[in-house]
Amino acid sequence: MTDPRITPLHDRHVALGASFTDFGGWSMPVRYSSDLAAHHAVRTAAGIFDISHMAEFIVRGRQAGAFLDYALAGRLSKLVDDQAKYSLVLDPDGGIIDDVIVYRHAEDHLMVVANAGNREAVADALLDRARAFEVEVEDATDRIALIAVQGPASQAILEATDAIVDLAAPLGELKYYRMTHARLVLAGAEPVAIDIGRTGYTGEDGFELYVPASSAPEVWDALMRAGEPHGLVPAGLASRDTLRLEAGMPLYGHELSRDIVPAQAGLGRVVAIDKEDFVGRSGLAAVVAAGAPVLVGLVSEGRRAGRAGYAVLHGDEVVGEVTSGALSPTLGHPIAMAFVAPSAAETGTQLALDVRGTRIPATVTALPFYRRTT
Template sequence: MSADPSPKKTPLYDVHQDLGANLVDFAGYLMPLRYAGETEEHRAVRSGAGLFDLSHMGEIFLSGPQAAAALDHALVGNISPMAVGKARYTMITAPDGGVLDDLIVYRLADQTYMVVANASNVAVVRAALVERAEGFDTAVDDRSDSYALIALQGPDAQGILTRFTDAPLADLKYYAILAGRVSCGGTTPHTPRGDGAASPDDAEMVDGVDALIARTGYTGEDGFELFVDSADAVKTWRLLAEVEGVVPSGLSARDTLRLEAGMPLYGNELTAETTPYEAGLGRVVKLDKPGDFVGRAALEAAAQTPPGRRLVGLVARGRRSPRKGYQVVTSDGTPCGVVTSGAPSPTLGKPIAMAYVDSAVDATELAVDVRGRHEPVDVVALPFYKRS
């Protein structure tokens, strides 16, 4: 009998339904694509704060005396020197150097690490880590179903979250994590949103919830990602969603935010057929770290050979948006690349895209074949947007 193909529900599924979210199957989960509208949600994150359900992401723990050594062998990054409470962006590659997933590794304790994987790749990453950890004194434990992940992103995120925790958020640096408690007990009373979000039970919320609070995100803004027990997801979400100005935000806004920030998406800019060097992310490959790691030989060779293509930014001159899979052409119509991500940019007010183009092409003006018409685009450096 085949496995049930139905998409899974995150612990916040009922909340999304109550908010009238447009739910779609994404990476095997029913996820909110949008609530009121992606442009409003996008702009809320840029100017105030947006709230995201990221519970589809995977959390895989490695613990034991040789956990760091196992990760050094399994991943392209140098994990051993990380201090407790720090995080690192890295990748797991196949032996041929192709990217299997991009990851964030958090060091939670001296012998405990949490690897956060993209939802579509959790099974692949888990299997690879189990295989690559053989022979090391470490345990690999997939706790993805035990955790909910809620992100509060935007310039107001610190001020908002500070109202509900005594954790020293002001001292928490970018790409760092701490264990804290989120509670409304003893904080400044918050103003109900009045938009249909249910009110939490006061007694329940005074007790608070334990959370791993990371200063990380995928929007190009300041913000926090809260890892909480799945059973605590609803009350944590409702606590933050009731704050005036916090806007529930879906996958569409998250995609345009990360696109403006020039952040790669697995399946678009990163694939098993793409090396970190092609993606302009060779800096995450630590060839100077001691010992061998999976993919080292192939990546050493790739580092010595200029890639045949490069990832660039494109800004459309017209109103038609380049989309994933559209062909990039030179001024004379010669194909020279392909769009990996594209959408209208709410911040720039014009369509933008990321694309791989042949390295031999260094023109500052190209075109994208948009349904049979060659729409002119300007080639620009990434990212399109960087917060001040």
């Protein structure tokens, strides 16, 4: 068995007392002290996450936009410089290989950010689909580290970080799903260029910093110093999962898989079905009327939450299965996402969860469960 990989920030996590787990082939921090404290910090102040396990692919060439229009579900050729877009990599049958974010640096230079566990699958798909286009696809994962600062204080923290200088655009003017650029100045090293996206996976305002892997520890330290007066805390996978669940954001392997087509997961809007051609188009057309289960939100009372794999009941009939669930730290009651039969998916429908043999009433609700107000 191959040992999991470690990120450039592994030693920082060890020094902070993190506990680790194998996630997508990487040894990643689950929590430092309290995952609940980290969750609340992101909602009220800020949390810092090491997400360097994510995979980055650089696409260059005069047909870069046309290539990604064909390779992915969305219309990426319409992006403007420094804009980002959520998209999907589909297989020919319309199933989801991965969900990704695409950033455009220039007309002939884009970046695709994929999930760690799907790095090889996405690499294979992009390289295979690039054959008919004048583009080059580079796997840049090993030279890029990715650090996220998420929460209401995130902008103030980045603005106070002395290692980040010469911002191309003020952070206060940066819109959601846009990117800016800066220089990173560290003692004893030449300045280097970094990219900063106003993106995240928590439902809060925040930023994701793409920095050279060799500089990641010093960047982490600089952010921690700047964030201390603002309540910044290190946050791991446990809090990241409850944050994204409250925000109704899917997790690959739970709400997304090759057995799920976008419309089932509420992602039909992500697919530019009117494009002339893209991988998965014919498969999607074949399953539009299949009546497959659809993703819904579920809320219940008490303290017992449904977990992935638990059955969803309508009367005495099993109508679906929970994909993710937790006792919401922000809302104070159990929440879950589940795939259920379309006949049981209408908002307000009264269902039940089989929680280890106990029937727990649950109500279908619109996603997301939580939405920030500012």
